[in-house]
Amino acid sequence: MHDYQDRDYGDAIADVYDAWYGDITDLDASVDFLARFTGEGRVLELGIGTGRLAVPLAATGASIVGIDVSGAMLDRLRAKDPDGRIHSILGDMVDDLPDGPFDLVFVAYNTFFNVRDVDRQQLLVRRVADRLAPNGVFVVEAFVPESDRPGGDTVGIRSMTADSVVLRADRHDRDAQTIDGQLVEITEAGGVRLRPYRIRYATPDQLDDMARQAGLVLAERWENTLQHPFDTESPTHVSVYRHA
Ligand SMILES: C[S@@+](CC[C@H](N)C(=O)[O-])C[C@H]1O[C@@H](n2cnc3c(N)ncnc32)[C@H](O)[C@@H]1O
Numbered sequence: 001m002h003d004y005q006d007r008d009y010g011d012a013i014a015d016v017y018d019a020w021y022g023d024i025t026d027l028d029a030s031v032d033f034l035a036r037f038t039g040e041g042r043v044l045e046l047g048i049g050t051g052r053l054a055v056p057l058a059a060t061g062a063s064i065v066g067i068d069v070s071g072a073m074l075d076r077l078r079a080k081d082p083d084g085r086i087h088s089i090l091g092d093m094v095d096d097l098p099d100g101p102f103d104l105v106f107v108a109y110n111t112f113f114n115v116r117d118v119d120r121q122q123l124l125v126r127r128v129a130d131r132l133a134p135n136g137v138f139v140v141e142a143f144v145p146e147s148d149r150p151g152g153d154t155v156g157i158r159s160m161t162a163d164s165v166v167l168r169a170d171r172h173d174r175d176a177q178t179i180d181g182q183l184v185e186i187t188e189a190g191g192v193r194l195r196p197y198r199i200r201y202a203t204p205d206q207l208d209d210m211a212r213q214a215g216l217v218l219a220e221r222w223e224n225t226l227q228h229p230f231d232t233e234s235p236t237h238v239s240v241y242r243h244a
Contacts, residue, residue, distance in 0.1 A: 004180075004198055006092065009114065010049065010070025012195040013183075017050050017073065020159075024109060025141070026226055031056045033225035033238070034106060037137050038062040041103030044131070046093040046124075047111035051077035051086060058085045065102075067093050094124045100131030106139040112207075113142060113199035116178065121202065122210050129214040129243070138216060138241040141225070144234055145177070145201045163188045177201050204237050216241040 013020075034043075034057055041063070048054050048066025050073055058064050058081070067089045068074050074088050089098060093107075094115060105128050115121045128138050151174040158166040170181030183195040202210070208218050220240040221230045230237055 004196060006114065006116075007069045007071070009195075009197045010068060010073040013197075014050065014070065014072035014076055016195075017076070018052065021109070022052060025224065027053070027056060029227075030108070030141075030225040031060065033227070034104065034139065035060050035062065037104040037139070037240075039103055041133065041136075042101070044098065044100075044102045044105045046105065046107040046128075047114060048077060048086070048088060049073045049111075051080050053106075053108055054086050055080050062104075065089065065098055067091050067096060067098070069093070094120050094127065097127050097131060101133035101136060102131050103133050103136045104139065105132060105136070106141070108139075108141045110142050110199065110201075112140055113201045116198050116200045118177075118200065118202075121200065122213060125210045125216070126214040129211075129216050132216075132243060134243065136242070137219065138211070139238065140207060140241070141236070141238045142207070143201070143236050145203055150174075158183060204239065207239060211241045212244075215244050217244045 030053055034053070043062050043064045045054050045064060045066040048068045054064050054066050065087045069092050071090055074090055077086065077088055089096065112121065115124055132138060149172060151172050153171050155167055155169045158168045164185065164187040167184040168181060169184060170179050172179050178198065178200050180198045185193040204221065211218065218239060219242045222228060222238045223230045223234040224236055225238055
């Protein structure tokens with residue numbers, strides 16, 4: 001048994017990530033949305049993973065640097081980027097950020113919440129703000145936490161076929177705003193496979209507050225990269241911050 005490390009999520013999920021999450025959001029819409037901000041400039045993706053977004057974004061001509069704490073995820077990225085157009089860094093998105101300036105820094109698909117401590121989340125936003133070009137933007141895509149989700153333990157089915165089931169078992173601490181979980185894959189052929197995750201979630205208002213404290217302001221907020229309007233029922237948000 002070992003204590004959870006930040007790299008554990010990526011290292012355990014890398015082999016199935018693209019199959020399970022490749023179409024979790026509209027890829028074309030996400031690339032078009034991000035390309036609005038790239039211009040000729042430099043782009044930084046936090047938690048770049050397998051390059052689900054970065055690989056097609058690089059194909060638009062963007063110059064991308066990506067950081068990820070999981071070597072297994074970066075191995076998958078490099079296999080999809082044989083020309084080495086994307087510069088990847090194995091490291092922590094809070095402690096090992098490359099120098100700026102960047103015209104676009106983005107963190108997609110709840111990855112901001114992988115920073116599991118509120119003070120480190122605030123530190124990350126400050127460090128991103130320090131690296132943004134004068135007209136640069138910081139784009140955060142995340143779920144909106146359900147205010148009535150009870151604390152405690154939940155087990156549910158993520159996916160099921162005739163010869164396998166993936167269960168999601170998680171523990172929600174409402175006060176700490178943390179969820180510790182396992183994706184438990186049970187197959188006839190392969191036995192049991194565990195894929196752990198841990199997050200500290202934040203509401204859109206809390207993110208706005210972190211941004212404000214780092215000298216950033218909210219410039220746009222949408223429900224998703226298709227630019228559906230954001231409202232109180234939206235399950236997700238895409239928020240664009242700029243220097244105040
Ligand atoms: C949900 S995946 C998202 C991957 C990719 N951005 C996408 O949208 O498909 C989260 C990624 O963040 C990485 N990650 C988690 N904690 C991290 C940290 N502290 N520093 C850098 N990367 C981290 C994981 O290894 C994983 O690749």
